[in-house]
Amino acid sequence: MRAPQVSSIFLAVCGVSGSVIERQSKGGFGDGQPIDGNGKGAPLSGGTNHELDLQNPDNLGQQSTDSGVVPNLKWSFSDSKTRILRGGWVREQVVTDLPTSREIASAQQHLTKGSIRELHWHRVAEWGYVYAGSILVSGVDQNGQYQVAKLEEGDIWYFPKGFAHTVQGLEDENEFLLIFDDGDFDAVGTTFNVDDWITHTPKAILAKNFGLPESVFESVPSPNPYITNGTIDAHNVTGGNGELTGNASFAYYAKDHPLEDVPGGGGTLRIVDSKTFPIATTIAATVVTLQPGGLRELHWHPNAEEWLYFHKGQGRATVFIGNAAARTFDFRAGDTGVFPDNSGHYIENTSETDDLVWIEIYKSDRVEDISLTQWLALTPAGIVATTLKIPVDVAENLKKEKQILIKNS
Numbered sequence: 548m549r550a551p552q553v554s555s556i557f558l559a560v561c562g563v564s565g566s567v568i569e570r571q572s573k574g575g576f577g578d579g580q581p582i583d584g585n586g587k588g589a590p591l592s593g594g595t596n597h598e599l600d601l602q603n604p605d606n607l608g609q610q611s612t613d614s615g616v617v618p619n620l621k622w623s624f625s626d627s628k629t630r631i632l633r634g635g636w637v638r639e640q641v642v643t644d645l646p647t648s649r650e651i652a653s654a655q656q657h658l659t660k661g662s663i664r665e666l667h668w669h670r671v672a673e674w675g676y677v678y679a680g681s682i683l684v685s686g687v688d689q690n691g692q693y694q695v696a697k698l699e700e701g702d703i704w705y706f707p708k709g710f711a712h713t714v715q716g717l718e719d720e721n722e723f724l725l726i727f728d729d730g731d732f733d734a735v736g737t738t739f740n741v742d743d744w745i746t747h748t749p750k751a752i753l754a755k756n757f758g759l760p761e762s763v764f765e766s767v768p769s770p771n772p773y774i775t776n777g778t779i780d781a782h783n784v785t786g787g788n789g790e791l792t793g794n795a796s797f798a799y800y801a802k803d804h805p806l807e808d809v810p811g812g813g814g815t816l817r818i819v820d821s822k823t824f825p826i827a828t829t830i831a832a833t834v835v836t837l838q839p840g841g842l843r844e845l846h847w848h849p850n851a852e853e854w855l856y857f858h859k860g861q862g863r864a865t866v867f868i869g870n871a872a873a874r875t876f877d878f879r880a881g882d883t884g885v886f887p888d889n890s891g892h893y894i895e896n897t898s899e900t901d902d903l904v905w906i907e908i909y910k911s912d913r914v915e916d917i918s919l920t921q922w923l924a925l926t927p928a929g930i931v932a933t934t935l936k937i938p939v940d941v942a943e944n945l946k947k948e949k950q951i952l953i954k955n956s
Contacts, residue, residue: 549789562636575588576604576607576609578601579595579604579607580816581607583609583765587608592767592773603876604877605874605877607878608688609875610875612865612873612875613865614873615871615872615874616872617866617868617873617874618647619646619647620652620876620884620886620887621876621882621883621884622640622648622880622882623879623882624881625881626644627644628640632772632775633774633776634661634663634716634774634776634777635659635662635664635716635771636656636774637655638653638654639653640653640883641732642732643733647849647887648730648852650728650729650730650851650852650854650910651734651845651852652727652730652732653725653727653856653908654720655722656725657721658715658774659716659719659720659721660718660719660721661715661716662716662774662777663713663714663716663775663777664713664714664715664773664774664776665713665741666711667712667741668706668709668712668738668741668809669706669708669737669738669739669916670737671708671728672708672728672829673705673706673710673712673725673726674705674727674827674830674908675704675714675725676701676702676723676832676834677698677700677702677703677723678724678858679721679723680718680719680722681697681718681721682697682715682717683695683696683697683698684704684712684713684715684798685714685715686712686790686797687711688707688710688795690791690814691787691788692787692788692790692791692795693784693787694796694797695789696796696798697717699797701802703819704797704798705797705798705799705800705826706797707826707828708829708839710797715777715779715780726832726908728910740772742771743770743771745764746768746771754803770802794826795825795826797826799823801817804817804819804823809951811841811954812953812954813838813951813953813954814837814841814952815838816833816836816951816952817833818831819831820832820911820913820914821913829910830908830909830910830911831851831909831911831912831913832914833906833907833914834906835903835904835907835952836902836904837894837896837903837905838858838900838952839898840895840896840955841952841953841954841955842896842952842953842955843894843951843952843953844893844919844949844950844953845892846891846893847890847892847917847919848889848915848916848917850913851910851911851915851917852909852923853885853886853892853909854883854888854907854908855884855906855908856906857879857882857884857905858904858905859878859902859904860902861877861879861880861898861901862877862878862895862896862897862898862903862905863876863878863895863897864884864892864894865893866886867890867891867892868887893927895954918949920946920949920950921947921948921949923945924942924945924947928942928943931945
């Protein structure tokens with residue numbers, strides 16, 4: 548890339564002027580062909596998925612700044628095997644789907660009205676985000692305390708490792724994102740379903756344990772159904788050691804937490820970590836809406852890798868993993884991604900009309916990021932100017948506050 552282009556990019560990401568990314572105005576990327584219009588590339592003649600090529604121009608070499616070997620950091624839920632059940636469905640993204648996602652596994656799950664994700668627990672923590680309908684979540688902890696909560700669109704729950712729980716759909720159609728703080732979620736010994744356990748325990752032991760006749764357990768389903776049809780339960784829970792409330796509550800209600808005041812003016816975000824959701828000590832999150840053409844500024848996260856779920860819109864991100872290695876990925880609704888621990892990156896909304904909405908997940912108790920522009924602005928200007936070979940006055944005028952979501956100009 549020519550030096551003037553480098554300068555224009557640098558000035559743009561630092562909030563001065565210019566275009567965020569060099570735009571390829573010529574060639575065949577828009578037609579799904581690896582041709583840059585400047586003498587590089589040639590048409591595809593062999594087998595290819597043209598629709599995917601059109602959706603992923605950066606895989607065709609659109610960004611001349613990409614370099615080195617960067618592993619695949621993207622997976623689409625549309626590529627996941629969907630498990631269809633009576634009362635709903637589920638599809639996962641685990642480490643065998645996206646090997647670079649070692650810390651986080653995920654799933655989309657759908658429940659019809661009254662249907663139940665059967666009673667179970669995990670050896671890992673579970674975090675959930677409702678994006679359609681409403682659900683009833685119920686859980687019990689090791690102290691015999693409980694909570695039954697109705698969650699609606701935008702609400703979140705968190706069950707610590709080993710926390711007994713279940714989920715039931717309340718509307719005609721209900722859907723949510725599930726997050727687990729271990730990429731190898733399908734490993735044996737990760738999920739424990741109650742009916743699976745009961746059907747593999749001698750009935751004489753069950754009778755002795757519950758003080759009930761053995762015949763009571765004759766109809767427990769085997770194999771376990773995972774999701775099963777049901778009717779909405781109106782029973783109230785009482786007794787035990789009381790209800791989980793306050794900092795011990797596993798429910799986060801979006802209406803109780805106003806959106807963050809975001810510098811840069813390019814959108815909105817909601818940070819959900821242990822500061823605002825105290826029980827969530829191993830999974831932190833940010834829910835982001837970025838305006839058309841907007842930019843999530845260049846930054847990195849010092850405390851964890853970043854896992855992402857793109858809910859609406861389309862965008863792109865370049866991930867820099869050090870040693871001159873960088874790769875650009877195109878994202879659409881339903882895609883997931885993972886940016887390695889401490890890798891530099893940005894996210895740009897490539898639509899001219901629609902917002903880009905995504906969820907960021909971190910295996911941590913808090914959300915942390917370091918802004919490239921703020922770092923340079925708070926470093927002696929002469930050092931910055933010498934390192935980047937830019938004028939000192941440019942270095943002196945870099946924005947000293949994080950911009951986070953930069954409005955398209």
